Amino acid sequence: MIMEALLVGVILFIASCLRYLLMVGAYYGVVYVFFKEQLHKFKINKEFPEYNMIKQEIYWGLVNNINFFLLGVALYFLYQNGMLKIYTDINEYGWFYAIAIIPVLLVLHDAYFFWSHYLMHRPWFRKYSHHHIHHMFHNVSPWAAFSVHPVEGFIEVLVRPIILMLIPLHPYTIAVFAIITFTLNIIGHSGYEFFPKNYATSEFTKIKSCATFHYQHHKNGNYNFGLFLNVWDRLMGTLHPDYEKDFEESSKHNPIEIPMNTKSGLHSLSNLFKTFRW
């Protein structure tokens, strides 16, 4: 039983290292290497991070994966004791549930992250969580997506078994959720703003976070504690006062513009139909 638990831990550790190296590596390769010149105008901070800092990001990003080993071992024992609500027959709750639960998970995960992160910026908890490691990186690269001290990583990963004990989830949902959350994490640390104009002010997207939002947090740790959303920051008064202004600046080269509200959205849609009318 111990050997099986260790095996699950090792599998999850390898999977999470591969996820980190392949997904971040692909993003970094495309944006920072192959299209470096062409995409430079989208870079939030026009300087590139120092090579030494990127090496540090990768080091902590890999070390932090130890938490996925621990997660694998814990999940094995919880599963063996019937404490996880994971189900394997997709028809048990249906496809609609398997997909519709994802946004709910994102909201829950974001709330957990906001509050744990907010506490990590209080002096006593900051010391014990070692959150300063993640804040060594001011001009972030996508490699910072996972670069935290393992103690902080442990706090962050703790929400996963809690969710799995409370909410019935199919392995497909878990896999898609893991990919979405990691992709959003990479985008948040990418250092490039590719989201369209009006994203920070449009009623469709303004509550969601973006690269500029998290870049501001790395520049000034008093603001922007959210992960996927900025709802808690708005409620707690910790949204960066220059968020909209800085977003406008970092997205100024983006030719794509999204509607500000439903009315202007419908107007653009009707114009689009007129364009394609015979």
Ligand SMILES: [Zn+2]
């Ligand atoms: Zn960060």
Ligand SMILES: [Zn+2]
């Ligand atoms: Zn922080």
